[in-house]
Amino acid sequence: MAKAKDTVSRTVIVALALCIVCSIIVSVAAVSLRPLQIENRNLDIKSNILSAAGLLERGSSSDQIREQFNRFTVRLVNLETGEYVDPQSLGLNDAMEFEQYRAASDPAQSRSLSSREDIAGIRRLPHVAQVFLLEEEGELSRIVLPIHGSGLWSTLYGFVSLQADANTIAGLGFYDHAETPGLGGEIDNPRWKQQWVDRQVFGDDLRTPRIELVKGGVDANTPDRQHKVDSLAGATLTARGVENLVNFWMGEQGFGAYLSRLRQGGA
Numbered sequence: 001m002a003k004a005k006d007t008v009s010r011t012v013i014v015a016l017a018l019c020i021v022c023s024i025i026v027s028v029a030a031v032s033l034r035p036l037q038i039e040n041r042n043l044d045i046k047s048n049i050l051s052a053a054g055l056l057e058r059g060s061s062s063d064q065i066r067e068q069f070n071r072f073t074v075r076l077v078n079l080e081t082g083e084y085v086d087p088q089s090l091g092l093n094d095a096m097e098f099e100q101y102r103a104a105s106d107p108a109q110s111r112s113l114s115s116r117e118d119i120a121g122i123r124r125l126p127h128v129a130q131v132f133l134l135e136e137e138g139e140l141s142r143i144v145l146p147i148h149g150s151g152l153w154s155t156l157y158g159f160v161s162l163q164a165d166a167n168t169i170a171g172l173g174f175y176d177h178a179e180t181p182g183l184g185g186e187i188d189n190p191r192w193k194q195q196w197v198d199r200q201v202f203g204d205d206l207r208t209p210r211i212e213l214v215k216g217g218v219d220a221n222t223p224d225r226q227h228k229v230d231s232l233a234g235a236t237l238t239a240r241g242v243e244n245l246v247n248f249w250m251g252e253q254g255f256g257a258y259l260s261r262l263r264q265g266g267a
């Protein structure tokens, strides 16, 4: 027989108290771990920037990644004019604070793209974007640019790195996507990524991006092979997304104006 203290109201009170205690524990954990999560995410992005630039050594510790990344200068660029933007004019202490993907969804900091313009499937373009520049012995040696766009199932977020000519690719990689492992997910395969190294983004006019992902592989006899990368077998749709987003970001809507300024030494 139930004792007097096993009443319905007592059970409800105990359950409620338990819920409140648990939610306080979860909230405190979420709030106190937030800085750590942000730090880890920043570290991941830094290691992806280094990886795209071909500077990430295997097994690098967090400190080594931070140290290598500190060699880069982070700047903000007005995508329309290609000119640098002072972070303080946006109320920021430095360019690293800029949240590009948040800006892209803020109507005050972005514009919507027409379907003709939007080959990357991103809908909105921020007015300002981050760029990561590496100088070696006083000379520009790497330009790392954030890129994103639609794959088959997801938006792909990554970086492309160019050499100082603002044309030759030094590396490319994606740090966030949800394409199918083994199919579209092969964009993370180091052997596929390696194919991008030394490809040329632009044709002779140095204006129109000409990257093409082709089925059946690229060999020494492939015409214009300097612009071509092997498409992913069984994942043509993801590959087409990558082709479109790279051409978008290298083109006039993306970093085109900035890259031509850089080539002329005037950014």
Ligand SMILES: Cc1cc2nc3c(=O)[nH]c(=O)nc-3n(C[C@H](O)[C@H](O)[C@H](O)COP(=O)(O)O)c2cc1C
Binding pocket: 152, 153, 179, 180, 181, 183, 184, 185, 232, 233, 234, 235, 236, 237, 238, 239
């Ligand atoms: C479960 C499932 C997952 C798939 N995931 C991808 C993917 O991530 N990327 C992709 O391009 N195609 C994916 N596909 C295949 C596409 O539907 C399509 O067949 C393919 O992109 C065509 O590429 P192909 O011309 O090289 O065969 C997937 C198909 C299935 C059934």
